[in-house]
Amino acid sequence: MQITKNISNFTSRNKKCMPDTKKDIINRLRKDILLWEGFKPPQAGNAGTFGLGPVEAAFPNSVFPTGTIHEMLCPAQEQVAATTGFMAGILTSLMQQGGVCLWIGVSRRLFPPSLMVFGVEPDRVIFVDLQREKDVLWAMEEALKCEGLAAVVAELREINFAQSRRLQLAVENSRVTGFLLRNDPRKVGATTCVARWQITPLPSKLADDLPGVGFPRWQVDLLKVRNGNPGSWKLEWVDGSFVVIDEKVIANEVLERKAG
Amino acid sequence: MQRRFVSIWFRHLTTDWLTLRRPELREVPFVFAASVRGRIVVTAANVLAKANGITAGMAAADAKAIVPSLEVVDDIPGQAAKLLKALGEWCIRYTPLIAADLPDGLILDVSGCAHLWGGERAYLGAIIKILRSKGYDARGAMADTVGTAWAVARFGRVKPIIESDRQADALLPLPPAALRLEPVILERLQKLGFYTIKSFIGIGRSVLRRRFGQGFLLRLDQALGSEDEPLQLLQPVEPYQERLPCLEPIRTETGIEIAIKKLLESLCLRLQGEGKGLRTAILKCYRVDGQLIEVSIGTNRASHHIGHLFKLFELKISSIEPALGIELFILEAPKVEDVDPVQEVLWSPEGCGLEDASLAELLDRLANKIGAGSIHRYLPDEHYWPERSIKIARSLKEKPGTAWRTDRPRPSLLLPRPERIEVTSLIPDYPPMLFIYKNKVHQVKKADGPERIEREWWLESGEHRDYYYVEDQDGSRYWLFRSGHYSGNQSGQWFIHGFFA
Numbered sequence: 001m002q003i004t005k006n007i008s009n010f011t012s013r014n015k016k017c018m019p020d021t022k023k024d025i026i027n028r029l030r031k032d033i034l035l036w037e038g039f040k041p042p043q044a045g046n047a048g049t050f051g052l053g054p055v056e057a058a059f060p061n062s063v064f065p066t067g068t069i070h071e072m073l074c075p076a077q078e079q080v081a082a083t084t085g086f087m088a089g090i091l092t093s094l095m096q097q098g099g100v101c102l103w104i105g106v107s108r109r110l111f112p113p114s115l116m117v118f119g120v121e122p123d124r125v126i127f128v129d130l131q132r133e134k135d136v137l138w139a140m141e142e143a144l145k146c147e148g149l150a151a152v153v154a155e156l157r158e159i160n161f162a163q164s165r166r167l168q169l170a171v172e173n174s175r176v177t178g179f180l181l182r183n184d185p186r187k188v189g190a191t192t193c194v195a196r197w198q199i200t201p202l203p204s205k206l207a208d209d210l211p212g213v214g215f216p217r218w219q220v221d222l223l224k225v226r227n228g229n230p231g232s233w234k235l236e237w238v239d240g241s242f243v244v245i246d247e248k249v250i251a252n253e254v255l256e257r258k259a260g
Numbered sequence: 261m262q263r264r265f266v267s268i269w270f271r272h273l274t275t276d277w278l279t280l281r282r283p284e285l286r287e288v289p290f291v292f293a294a295s296v297r298g299r300i301v302v303t304a305a306n307v308l309a310k311a312n313g314i315t316a317g318m319a320a321a322d323a324k325a326i327v328p329s330l331e332v333v334d335d336i337p338g339q340a341a342k343l344l345k346a347l348g349e350w351c352i353r354y355t356p357l358i359a360a361d362l363p364d365g366l367i368l369d370v371s372g373c374a375h376l377w378g379g380e381r382a383y384l385g386a387i388i389k390i391l392r393s394k395g396y397d398a399r400g401a402m403a404d405t406v407g408t409a410w411a412v413a414r415f416g417r418v419k420p421i422i423e424s425d426r427q428a429d430a431l432l433p434l435p436p437a438a439l440r441l442e443p444v445i446l447e448r449l450q451k452l453g454f455y456t457i458k459s460f461i462g463i464g465r466s467v468l469r470r471r472f473g474q475g476f477l478l479r480l481d482q483a484l485g486s487e488d489e490p491l492q493l494l495q496p497v498e499p500y501q502e503r504l505p506c507l508e509p510i511r512t513e514t515g516i517e518i519a520i521k522k523l524l525e526s527l528c529l530r531l532q533g534e535g536k537g538l539r540t541a542i543l544k545c546y547r548v549d550g551q552l553i554e555v556s557i558g559t560n561r562a563s564h565h566i567g568h569l570f571k572l573f574e575l576k577i578s579s580i581e582p583a584l585g586i587e588l589f590i591l592e593a594p595k596v597e598d599v600d601p602v603q604e605v606l607w608s609p610e611g612c613g614l615e616d617a618s619l620a621e622l623l624d625r626l627a628n629k630i631g632a633g634s635i636h637r638y639l640p641d642e643h644y645w646p647e648r649s650i651k652i653a654r655s656l657k658e659k660p661g662t663a664w665r666t667d668r669p670r671p672s673l674l675l676p677r678p679e680r681i682e683v684t685s686l687i688p689d690y691p692p693m694l695f696i697y698k699n700k701v702h703q704v705k706k707a708d709g710p711e712r713i714e715r716e717w718w719l720e721s722g723e724h725r726d727y728y729y730v731e732d733q734d735g736s737r738y739w740l741f742r743s744g745h746y747s748g749n750q751s752g753q754w755f756i757h758g759f760f761a
Contacts, residue, residue: 201736216737
């Protein structure tokens with residue numbers, strides 16, 4: 001009772017002094033909470049965006065988190081392909097400064113020349129092909145400890161919370177960005193990853209109903225995100241950058257066409 | 261490689277040296293003399309003295325009688341050896357393998373060196389010319405064996421450079437003294453009338469051995485090249501090796517760790533001083549029960565970083581079985597390379613290139629645990645056939661020879677081998693209307709193609725492939741192909757080869 005009264009006093013006083021700063025205060029408080037929770041703001045000189053547009057807005061501070069681990073769920077083979085494409089688009093920005101990416105997997109099917117479409121030079125990716133899943137975790141942890149890398153991608157089927165915590169500890173020191181590509185996961189448990197994604201391919205569209213296959217288009221679902229807002233978007237990879245497809249625009253186009 | 265040797269003969273080694281020290285002696289006949297069994301005997305004579313008939317071994321009093329103005333200087337024992345050592349070390353600029361050939365010569369192992377001076381003639385000429393310009397009366401010769409080079413330098417009259425495998429021809433006209441024989445044997449040969457090597461080289465070996473002993477045959481074989489002749493090098497090439505004997509046999513893991521650290525410290529210190537780093541290292545553990553255990557590591561680039569190398573060995577310690585104890589550790593570095601000096605980066609924002617040391621160290625760690633064969637990097641190859649369009653890079657430094665192609669769609673995932681699918685399609689070259697892959701029916705809604713890729717007949721035989729880029733009702737994109745032209749039996753011709761993003 002006492003507390004609510006205090007708060008109402010506080011808000012009313014604020015309203016009186018600066019009525020339109022209430023939102024600012026809440027934003028500032030949110031940022032403070034993030035800091036107290038140990039969330040580091042992006043480093044200076046590292047402010048390059050990933051061209052993800054509204055997707056980035058779902059993250060705290062509206063910045064795509066680097067120096068952490070992202071988890072990508074791919075229950076089907078087709079989703080692995082789509083995820084590879086989406087991830088390669090992000091890797092392009094990460095590898096801009098001449099960095100190297102390490103790709104660790106057990107039965108890798110990635111075809112290196114296809115990375116070129118997404119702007120990643122395939123000769124700057126080093127592939128580590130292992131026999132056992134256990135070795136993948138070890139290799140990923142070793143790689144994440146190496147500060148020189150731009151990103152580390154690991155294809156894994158299963159990972160438990162303890163294992164993901166080891167990776168998170170490695171990443172906190174080195175600030176390397178990690179991606180866990182979970183092919184055909186049997187069980188999706190809690191992990192320390194900062195975000196959990198699921199990418200599904202969508203039918204492509206060409207202008208004016210031309211024949212042929214258009215630009216790769218995906219349904220990007222951000223299922224879980226630490227301190228952010230999960231969401232769902234439709235993205236397309238056009239000429240070396242992500243384009244977010246606005247549903248309304250499409251709807252309007254269809255209407256116009258129908259009317260025309 | 262064909263081995264080549266140069267023999268340099270200093271005709272007046274000690275007297276030339278004294279002339280350099282005391283230029284006023286240049287115009288004066290002088291000799292070195294030493295006391296031998298109560299007599300003062302000439303040990304070396306300069307050019308002017310020799311011209312008057314004074315030779316080494318003559319009594320100093322006799323020499324004085326021939327040339328009254330002769331100056332006699334006390335011999336300095338060991339001076340010749342000292343001079344040869346200094347001259348030999350100076351000659352290291354021409355080859356690293358140099359031996360002193362007492363009393364008055366040098367032997368240079370010049371295998372693979374001469375081309376740096378533009379051929380053997382220029383090489384030998386450069387050495388002799390510079391020695392003569394310094395004031396030493398030097399003669400040199402080059403041949404396949406030490407013996408022949410020695411003989412030609414001292415007795416040769418025709419040419420100083422003997423071509424490969426022609427040492428027998430060069431030796432034939434020379435006197436037996438050219439074979440570096442003992443005076444007793446030389447005297448015997450003289451008595452028997454063997455004035456040139458030609459006159460006895462055809463005699464049976466058993467006869468020669470009986471008459472002149474085994475040493476005579478050895479010298480002959482060394483000159484001809486059928487016997488090897490080891491050199492006592494002035495600066496021996498030391499192998500990169502460290503030893504650590506233990507007072508008590510080592511049986512624990514900590515003990516082995518300490519041993520490896522100690523060995524690495526001393527080896528890396530030496531490598532660092534020479535600006536080198538090791539590419540492979542072998543640790544040999546000699547056990548008390550006579551067994552030898554070896555573990556080896558390899559690095560992607562030359563390294564003399566103790567911490568890094570220790571980490572690589574750390575992964576191998578578990579495979580060392582000490583049993584009753586290890587009494588001797590030996591660390592060898594058989595493969596050593598120059599280290600590129602690393603320039604410190606003041607500020608690197610993020611990521612580093614392929615040349616970075618930390619990346620190489622990471623790959624070393626991975627390679628030592630899981631094997632170097634499982635780490636790949638790919639470069640474009642000039643083939644249209646998808647499986648052959650990439651090749652494995654041999655090193656981290658290798659750059660793509662050609663650009664990556666982007667003009668044709670290529671799938672994100674490529675199946676290691678194409679898988680058969682069931683298809684309904686129009687003839688002749690339409691994409692499929694539907695296909696069945698893993699018991700699932702995919703209705704093809706959009707398609708691109710065909711892109712025909714011919715098989716490279718000079719590499720393998722078989723049908724060409726017509727590739728289609730198709731999209732099904734769910735939006736999944738696939739890479740399908742038909743193998744060859746349609747034939748009577750249409751089933752089994754269609755394959756799925758990849759998945760697009």
